[in-house]
Amino acid sequence: MATYKEIQGTAVQSLTDSTSTIEGQIWYSTPTTNFKLTSVTSAAAWSTGGAYPAVFQGGAGFGTQTAAVGAGGTPSPVFNLKTFEYDGATWTAGNDMSRTPTGSPYLSAYNSGSGVLTAGWAAGGGYPTASALTENYNGTSWTASAALPAGRGAGNCSGPQTAGLYFGGNTGSPPRSALATTYLYDGEGWTAGGNLNTSRVNAAGSGPTGSQTAALCFTGNTPGQTNKTEEYNGTSWTEVNVFPRSASYLGYAGTQTDAIGFAGYTSPGPSQVTTTAYDGTNWSSEPSMSTSRLMYHNNAGTASAALAFGGEGSSGNISQTEEFNAAGALETVTITTS
Numbered sequence: 001m002a003t004y005k006e007i008q009g010t011a012v013q014s015l016t017d018s019t020s021t022i023e024g025q026i027w028y029s030t031p032t033t034n035f036k037l038t039s040v041t042s043a044a045a046w047s048t049g050g051a052y053p054a055v056f057q058g059g060a061g062f063g064t065q066t067a068a069v070g071a072g073g074t075p076s077p078v079f080n081l082k083t084f085e086y087d088g089a090t091w092t093a094g095n096d097m098s099r100t101p102t103g104s105p106y107l108s109a110y111n112s113g114s115g116v117l118t119a120g121w122a123a124g125g126g127y128p129t130a131s132a133l134t135e136n137y138n139g140t141s142w143t144a145s146a147a148l149p150a151g152r153g154a155g156n157c158s159g160p161q162t163a164g165l166y167f168g169g170n171t172g173s174p175p176r177s178a179l180a181t182t183y184l185y186d187g188e189g190w191t192a193g194g195n196l197n198t199s200r201v202n203a204a205g206s207g208p209t210g211s212q213t214a215a216l217c218f219t220g221n222t223p224g225q226t227n228k229t230e231e232y233n234g235t236s237w238t239e240v241n242v243f244p245r246s247a248s249y250l251g252y253a254g255t256q257t258d259a260i261g262f263a264g265y266t267s268p269g270p271s272q273v274t275t276t277a278y279d280g281t282n283w284s285s286e287p288s289m290s291t292s293r294l295m296y297h298n299n300a301g302t303a304s305a306a307l308a309f310g311g312e313g314s315s316g317n318i319s320q321t322e323e324f325n326a327a328g329a330l331e332t333v334t335i336t337t338s
Contacts, residue, residue: 130172
């Protein structure tokens with residue numbers, strides 16, 4: 001019998017996630033210690049993933065669909081600093097965030113994060129007072145970095161650890177007015193960027209795969225809900241085609257030219273299951289999620305392979321994880337024997 005190497009011309013690789021794989025490739029997952037196959041989806045769909053270890057909302061999410069991180073959030077001050085990693089099937093506990101819970105009992109609630117599992121970052125958060133704390137994650141532990149120029153809660157992080165940005169949000173203190181500020185992050189410090197045209201909090205955006213020169217922001221509270229979409233070019237924000245509905249608390253993933261927004265809330269409610277895709281010009285409908293929820297940045301992945309976990313459902317915080325795969329997108333299947 002021919003070996004896999006003889007058929008494919010390469011040996012089975014040991015990998016941490018599927019990012020570098022191609023259609024038809026068999027590979028060994030070191031986090032899960034089993035073999036996987038990368039295949040192509042025939043139609044876009046959401047599917048159920050491994051449940052988050054607790055019901056929660058308001059934590060940072062970043063990474064890919066098969067190598068993601070969830071950090072911080074509520075429902076309790078104890079849970080507020082926890083970190084969990086996702087391998088595409090199961091969540092496992094990581095090391096706690098490094099911030100010290102003084103002043104605000106929910107120091108990392110409504111924070112935001114970006115980057116990848118081995119080079120992530122999280123900034124802001126805190127309730128009832130917003131924090132300026134910033135932390136970097138290396139796949140094992142968190143390290144304190146330079147603080148935001150001002151305390152921020154419920155804003156958006158986008159881009160990699162060494163070239164990210166934080167936009168929108170609020171000061172965390174009453175009246176918690178929406179803000180338009182943008183700050184640029186280089187992994188060690190912050191500089192000011194161009195302001196959004198519309199101040200907003202609880203908005204959606206480009207997420208981990210955005211960049212300082214090509215970011216996206218859509219929907220949010222102003223304090224009333226907005227459908228406005230803006231694109232950032234490294235200097236200024238420009239308004240483009242609006243989102244199909246005024247909304248806030250959407251989950252999100254993707255880039256400035258290939259993004260999705262999902263779930264969220266349109267007044268007067270209830271929470272939504274809809275998914276909407278953006279191609280850099282127009283918005284279009286995609287299949288709906290199974291569980292309606294308000295998302296608080298607890299999402300990860302790309303527009304073709306997104307991840308949603310936790311959030312606030314119709315009856316309170318939830319633990320459900322769902323995975324979105326676009327039509328023609330690569331997905332991973334665990335190989336089993338009988």
